[in-house]
Amino acid sequence: MTSPASHPLLIVGSIAFDDLDMPSGQFRDVLGGAATYSSLSASLLARGAGGVRVVGIVGDDFPDEHLGELRSRGVDTEGVERARGRTFRWHGRYSSDLASRTTIDTQLNVFADFSPKIPAAYRSSPFVLLGNIHPRLQVDVLEQVQRPRLVAADTMNFWIEREPASLAEMLRRIDLLVINDEEARQLSGMHNLVKAAADIRKRGPKMLVIKRGEFGALLFDGEGPFFVPAYPLEEVHDPTGAGDSFAGGLMGYLAARGEASPHGLRKALFFAAALGSFCVEGVGPKRLLAIGRADLAARIAAFARLVDYGGDLAVP
Ligand code: AMP
DSSP: OOOBOSSOEEEEOOOEEEEEEETTEEEEEEEEOHHHHHHHHHHTTSOSBTSEEEEEEEOTTSOHHHHHHHHHTTEEEEEEEEOSSOOOEEEEEEOTTSSOEEEEEEEOGGGGGOOOOOOGGGTTOSEEEEOSSOHHHHHHHHHHSOOOSEEEEOOOHHHHHHOHHHHHHHHHTOSEEEEEHHHHHHHHTOSSHHHHHHHHHHTSOSEEEEEOGGGOEEEESTTOOEEEOOOOOSOOOOOTTHHHHHHHHHHHHHHHHTOOOHHHHHHHHHHHHHHHHHHTTSSTTHHHHHOOHHHHHHHHHHHHHHTOOOSOOOOO
16 A cells, blocks of 8 residues: 655646647647646656645546546546536647647636635645636635645736736735746736746745746746756657646655755756656657656756756856
């Protein structure tokens, strides 16, 4: 029997069927959603029974085998509600260089009436990752949990444009915001990312991670800026879910270590970037489902070599 995890991570977010138009072909009904990618990624780190707990919603068309795939990675899926109707669906099309994507269609389906209900057993989770859902629902989740040690959240342009008041309330209540550069610029109204970060941190989150895709990610906290590169890959198949895998890796590491210190956060960023890099190597969550801890350890070692400058940077 697996022993219980000491610092469980609660993840709330979308669970989806994705239709992906890639330069390499069309893929239909691919298992997706932010909570799926984040929890698969976190499950490689925050292990033990109940190490990762997911709250989301699926329709009656969602095969139990998909939840079984999460469970087989140790993810607790008790908090996944099954509603009558169809599962959330997203259809995206990528450019030939995979650098940009267009949303062709979003069908909210059962996700339209989603109101996260946090099971009693999850309410004391010390680490919480609020995936990209309506900021009012992100706040609702925080109303249901007991003083977590670290709350991280994601959001997107849709909420920045349409729900500024709810978003402002959410920002006041979280510790760490993980967004991409475009979102940081939109949220702050500033192009310069250092200025944008200072502005966003004044609104609530003391820690901010700005993801820049293949150009790495920047952390802004009380200790000054920190940078982690993206791992240089020869083959990129599908960027879908990379951001969610990144956030899952970040929080999975912190939950596994039971820490939220500036030093811990800097180390966690390498795990975030490593899991983001695995995600893009396969279509949908295929690669994340195939890797194990030895693969993760090997990529972390490769990361350490990537940034190892030899320890001497004195001006000659
Ligand atoms: P990412 O590539 O990290 O932005 O995440 C892509 C995943 O987000 C896909 O698997 C989609 O199912 C999911 N997704 C797309 N649009 C939304 C949305 N409006 N709300 C929640 N999840 C979404």
